[in-house]
Amino acid sequence: TGTAGGASDSLFSPQSKLTEEELNQFKAKRFTLGQIPLKPPPADLLAV
Amino acid sequence: QRKGLQNSAEDSTLKWYKDLQEAAAQCAQSFDQLNSAKDAQTKKLKLELQKAATIPVSQIASNSGSQLREIFDKIDKLLSGRAVVSGGKSVSTSQHPQGLEFVSYKLAEKFVKQGEEEVASHYEAAFPIAVVASGVWELHPQVGDLILAHLHKKCPYAIPHYPPMKDGTPVEEYQRILGYRVDDSGVEGQDSFLKRMSGMIRLYAAIIQTKWPYSSKQGPVPHGLNHGWRWLAQMLNMEPLADVTATLLFDFLEVCGNALMMQYRGQFWKLILLLKEEYFPRIEAVTSSGQMGSVIRLRQFLETSLQSRQISPPKGQLSSMFWRS
Amino acid sequence: IKEKPEENGKHDKAAQSLLNKLIRNNLVNTTNQVEVLQKDPNSPLYSVKSFEELRLKPQLLKGVYGMGFNRPSKIQETALPMMLAEPPQNLIAQSQSGTGKTAAFVLAMLSHVDPNNKYPQCLCVSPTYELALQTGKVIEQMGKYYPEVKLVYAIRGNKLQRGMKLQEQIVIGTPGTMLDWCSKFRFIDPKKIKVFVLDEADVMIATQGHQDQSIRIQRMLPKNCQMLLFSATFEESVWNFAQRIVPDPNIIKLKREEETLDTIKQYYVLCNSKEEKFQALSNIYGAITIAQAMIFCHTRKTAGWLAGELSREGHQVALLSGEMQVEQRAAVIERFRDGKEKVLVTTNVCARGIDVEQVSVVINFDLPVDKDGNPDNETYLHRIGRTGRFGKRGLAINMVDSKMSMNILHRIQDHFNKKIEKLDTDDLDEIEKIAS
Ligand SMILES: Nc1ncnc2c1ncn2[C@@H]1O[C@H](COP(=O)(O)OP(=O)(O)O)[C@@H](O)[C@H]1O
Numbered sequence: 001t002g003t004a005g006g007a008s009d010s011l012f013s014p015q016s017k018l019t020e021e022e023l024n025q026f027k028a029k030r031f032t033l034g035q036i037p038l039k040p041p042p043a044d045l046l047a048v
Numbered sequence: 049q050r051k052g053l054q055n056s057a058e059d060s061t062l063k064w065y066k067d068l069q070e071a072a073a074q075c076a077q078s079f080d081q082l083n084s085a086k087d088a089q090t091k092k093l094k095l096e097l098q099k100a101a102t103i104p105v106s107q108i109a110s111n112s113g114s115q116l117r118e119i120f121d122k123i124d125k126l127l128s129g130r131a132v133v134s135g136g137k138s139v140s141t142s143q144h145p146q147g148l149e150f151v152s153y154k155l156a157e158k159f160v161k162q163g164e165e166e167v168a169s170h171y172e173a174a175f176p177i178a179v180v181a182s183g184v185w186e187l188h189p190q191v192g193d194l195i196l197a198h199l200h201k202k203c204p205y206a207i208p209h210y211p212p213m214k215d216g217t218p219v220e221e222y223q224r225i226l227g228y229r230v231d232d233s234g235v236e237g238q239d240s241f242l243k244r245m246s247g248m249i250r251l252y253a254a255i256i257q258t259k260w261p262y263s264s265k266q267g268p269v270p271h272g273l274n275h276g277w278r279w280l281a282q283m284l285n286m287e288p289l290a291d292v293t294a295t296l297l298f299d300f301l302e303v304c305g306n307a308l309m310m311q312y313r314g315q316f317w318k319l320i321l322l323l324k325e326e327y328f329p330r331i332e333a334v335t336s337s338g339q340m341g342s343v344i345r346l347r348q349f350l351e352t353s354l355q356s357r358q359i360s361p362p363k364g365q366l367s368s369m370f371w372r373s
Numbered sequence: 374i375k376e377k378p379e380e381n382g383k384h385d386k387a388a389q390s391l392l393n394k395l396i397r398n399n400l401v402n403t404t405n406q407v408e409v410l411q412k413d414p415n416s417p418l419y420s421v422k423s424f425e426e427l428r429l430k431p432q433l434l435k436g437v438y439g440m441g442f443n444r445p446s447k448i449q450e451t452a453l454p455m456m457l458a459e460p461p462q463n464l465i466a467q468s469q470s471g472t473g474k475t476a477a478f479v480l481a482m483l484s485h486v487d488p489n490n491k492y493p494q495c496l497c498v499s500p501t502y503e504l505a506l507q508t509g510k511v512i513e514q515m516g517k518y519y520p521e522v523k524l525v526y527a528i529r530g531n532k533l534q535r536g537m538k539l540q541e542q543i544v545i546g547t548p549g550t551m552l553d554w555c556s557k558f559r560f561i562d563p564k565k566i567k568v569f570v571l572d573e574a575d576v577m578i579a580t581q582g583h584q585d586q587s588i589r590i591q592r593m594l595p596k597n598c599q600m601l602l603f604s605a606t607f608e609e610s611v612w613n614f615a616q617r618i619v620p621d622p623n624i625i626k627l628k629r630e631e632e633t634l635d636t637i638k639q640y641y642v643l644c645n646s647k648e649e650k651f652q653a654l655s656n657i658y659g660a661i662t663i664a665q666a667m668i669f670c671h672t673r674k675t676a677g678w679l680a681g682e683l684s685r686e687g688h689q690v691a692l693l694s695g696e697m698q699v700e701q702r703a704a705v706i707e708r709f710r711d712g713k714e715k716v717l718v719t720t721n722v723c724a725r726g727i728d729v730e731q732v733s734v735v736i737n738f739d740l741p742v743d744k745d746g747n748p749d750n751e752t753y754l755h756r757i758g759r760t761g762r763f764g765k766r767g768l769a770i771n772m773v774d775s776k777m778s779m780n781i782l783h784r785i786q787d788h789f790n791k792k793i794e795k796l797d798t799d800d801l802d803e804i805e806k807i808a809s
Pocket of ligand 1: 470473
């Protein structure tokens with residue numbers, strides 16, 4: 001079903017599938033209100 | 049580049065929702081002939097098929113693992129076109145060309161109704177229902193999509209989506225779209241409405257973290273925790289609604305907060321921190337004094353979680369012990 | 374075959390009260406207005422629409438909301454401000470069970486204790502050990518965020534060392550033991566009690582000795598101790614007792630909600646045998662979502678047979694029957710309430726007096742009749758009738774299997790002047806329609 005509802009169909013998003021904005025959100029210390037990516041975080045960015 | 053909280057869900061979310069609704073409508077259309085049959089024999093077959101699909105779901109309970117396996121096997125058999133015995137009679141979807149669509153549709157509808165009716169009053173019932181649903185979903189994905197479609201229709205917050213009032217929609221119709229029950233005596237009370245919505249959100253939160261333990265398939269579940277992330281992120285990107293948002297965030301986190309925490313670790317805590325520090329005040333701002341209950345429950349949950357850096361596993365989760373029973 | 378209806382003995386009232394408590398997980402809907410008689414008719418009458426207005430300690434507010442409450446119940450709207458007022462006011466309150474009395478006085482006790490003082494400050498007497506335990510659970514839940522406040526049970530079997538003094542601020546128990554602890558053993562200094570609660574007064578006076586013991590406890594308490602008395606019903610005898618226990622009371626009464634058949638859909642199904650009845654039942658199950666159902670049979674034998682058939686079909690069934698002890702019945706009811714079983718099969722007699730408002734579907738596998746075989750309208754109404762306009766939507770299905778039972782059905786229908794519609798359980802669409 002591809003990207004059902006904006007989520008990817010796997011538990012983590014490969015970094016290559018994220019836009020720059022999304023990646024920045026995951027890299028930042030905090031999320032910005034209203035801009036949380038709907039795709040799940042990349043597996044290698046779980047520690048912040 | 050969007051700024052701040054939004055008034056509606058993202059286009060991709062809404063498109064997904066609409067596609068699912070369309071597919072469900074098409075499915076319903078496809079078995080119309082069986083559904084509206086007038087001859088006694090077909091009617092009888094329809095009754096037997098529906099019973100074979102729905103009675104097992106109504107029998108799901110947290111009594112024993114072996115009992116859940118039996119129920120699952122019955123449903124799986126039915127969806128695989130094999131004969132099942134129900135009430136002493138043997139029935140199979142192969143007896144009618146539209147049998148499979150009909151059974152899939154009714155089954156999905158039943159899972160959602162069970163969540164609405166039963167989980168609403170017994171939160172812990174979410175887990176045994178979810179585990180069977182998720183097992184069925186894995187082997188029969190068409191049922192999964194139908195479960196989502198039924199769920200979204202009864203509880204738009206499961207998408208999540210806050211349907212806007214469109215010009216010209218009668219108030220009653222709009223209340224129905226929002227998930228309220230409306231009948232001759234009027235619209236249902238807020239507490240009863242919230243309870244049903246809680247039931248369905250809790251069922252959804254249980255499904256996305258659950259895998260059928262006897263599954264032969266490797267790999268991720270068809271509708272897993274990535275959807276938990278999606279749901280939560282989408283909720284927090286939207287302007288909160290009084291009463292509804294706080295109630296459902298609490299329900300959702302109480303059920304799958306622990307699983308999300310284990311899965312997404314630091315990123316999950318970033319969500320919780322944002323929720324506590326920036327989003328929560330926005331909830332408070334739309335809350336009037338008679339609606340503080342849900343807000344205080346959510347705050348208590350967030351404070352406890354952040355203080356202990358821990359979210360407890362939900363009550364009623366099925367343990368490995370359970371599956372040996 | 375006629376089976377003798379089982380008599381439940383002298384603890385009937387207490388047992389019934391307990392079972393009703395156990396089966397309930399919700400507030401009973403009320404639309405009636407509370408009647409208030411103030412000790413001082415000139416003082417202003419406060420009532421609150423939210424818990425915030427009560428200015429509770431934050432720990433207690435959290436506790437109340439943590440229990441899932443959102444706003445005060447009808448009786449709590451008026452009773453809570455009175456109970457929490459300074460100086461304390463005495464109160465006699467009457468309303469049917471399930472309207473929020475226990476939650477109200479538990480909140481009052483928790484609000485009035487001083488956790489820094491390590492001695493009993495609130496006494497609560499209940500008619501039986503089991504009922505005391507239920508109240509204790511509420512205290513624990515509501516006091517979840519107030520762990521400094523401790524609770525102890527004054528019940529037979531709870532033996533304390535001679536000469537010791539209790540440190541717990543709240544004591545809850547039965548009148549006999551409570552009296553012993555206050556006078557004979559002096560575990561409690563009655564002069565330091567600030568709140569005295571007497572719960573279920575109507576059940577209390579039904580037991581020999583309880584009335585005297587309660588009065589003797591009350592006599593030991595200081596003049597300024599707040600006295601609170603609660604009862605579900607209010608006969609003359611309860612009223613006399615209440616006045617001896619509670620001086621200068623405010624009085625709150627909430628009329629029992631009339632049970633009505635207006636908000637309920639009633640149907641009957643025509644069958645030829647009990648096997649056909651069972652078949653009809655299974656069709657109903659296939660067509661509509663029943664979270665929980667209660668099925669009533671005339672005899673223990675039918676109930677046992679039906680429960681067996683249902684289990685064989687894979688249903689989770691609980692069987693409640695008259696020969697069970699109270700504890701056994703309580704255990705069955707609790708499992709049912711917790712959703713471990715979804716169908717409760719019981720005999721007409723055994724379930725008399727149990728409120729089934731929690732249950733969305735009631736099935737009369739046999740119609741209720743009295744010992745002469747005449748329709749038992751009162752039982753029918755109590756079982757099927759619902760209260761409150763936005764109460765749970767209800768569905769009642771009656772199984773009819775003979776001319777005789779058809780006749781009874783007609784008489785019930787005439788008595789209430791409310792049509793009971795025929796339902797064809799072989800027609801799926803028809804069954805589905807009734808549930809929407
Ligand atoms: N304000 C309230 N809001 C929601 N539920 C309540 C409220 N007060 C009590 N309840 C619940 O309603 C049920 C009946 O209340 P309870 O205090 O036991 O009534 P009573 O003592 O009159 O029988 C209980 O399950 C209780 O938790």
